[in-house]
Amino acid sequence: MKTEIFNYNLEKYNFTKIIQDFLEVEDLSEIAIDKKKVMEEGNSLYKNMEQTEHYKNLYEALNSDKGAIFYKSYKQFIQEVIRPQYNEPILYQEKPTHRILFKNGEGVSRFHRDSDYGHKQAEINYFLPQTPAFDTNTLWIESEIGKEDFMPIDLKPGQFARFKGVSLKHGAKNNQTHKTRVSFDFRVIPISQKPEQIVDTTSWKEEDKKNFLFNNAHNFVLAE
Template identity: 40%
Template sequence: MNIENQIIIGKYDTNIFPFAEIFAEHCSETLNCSEHYKLHEYIADNLKPNKILRVGEDQATYAHSVLYKIDPRYQKDPEIKSKVKDRAFIKTYERFIGFLEASVFFEKLVYQKLPTLRIHLPNNLSVGEYHRDRDYNHPIEEINIWVPVTKAKGSATIQMESSYDAGDFHPIEVEYGEYLIFDSGLKHGNEVNIEGYTRISFDFRVIPISNYKVSDLSSINQKMKFAVGDYYSY
């Protein structure tokens, strides 16, 4: 599958991959928030960011600490891990990888072991700057996949340039039940969310097995080696 310089929106069956239901159940049971797109209404003001998030801060909020307890496989501490309910998010994600292999890429994928969770609170950012993942040591062979579990509209969605170095960032609007595949060479980011709801999404990176190369590079934040068994699974 050639995605050079491309942005592709695909659809999936939410009955088979009920990502929103999993997140809604988690938010309901942990924060008594029955509608996960209203997450911001159930977090005390003193636990919300008091400034616009920047790089290094955009995965370190209280909301993230709650959301990452959606699956025990995110937990490194065995004691915490034993207390986190298994909502089958990662198992569903792994089945989703199988769907992409069979229906989209038509070959095995090397894929990010644990997807990254994003929270786009009102009046803030979900990612600290416009970037290409390769700016953070990621292999150029990676393909980015972005999956919202709420609606993703206007200022509450990912912003992307239309072609390499165009700089003409514009919103890519995606509905729940759709996913976005894009060339990792396209610069992307987000704007301050003025839509009045919390956008929740997850994203991950894949490499078709035919393009996979062993790398000695490591991720900047988590210091994970970009290799099967560390950052990637297969």
């Protein structure tokens, strides 16, 4: 499967506005962090992200009663936009994974394949930025397995990318664009390819097992 880009109706599924309201900001691409408080040497970009107030506030909202508005729109998006891409029912990640790649953030760039973390070959990835995603603030993906010819996926709100992250190496770079990228991503499994065991935790560290983001990434529900 080659990486593909699709458009969707941002007014109908206005994830950007919902997340702006959660974070109480007008421009997601301008949010920044206090490096002295959260930057730890040796941490990955996303590990440092998880320590920030913006990220904690986002998940606090998602896990509260306010989060229902996001998950209602997300479920509708799955049913009306993603499900029609397949000629059979699908399993989809019940709660997507949210990311903030800060314009002034730092950390270790760790490229990987999702199979490194126990994901199954049947899984298909979706990446939806809620700010312009370009150059070093977006996701970089190799074109073919093992090529490591990483290229940035340029997208804007109202677009999403579909790719095979379980086998294609991908990751984020230190953001030099002076614009923050806010996004979420999730995975889908066609029902005919459902593995006997969706979750394989054999490669997980103890800290991974306690991380609700890891658990969200392996919790699938059915879209008929």
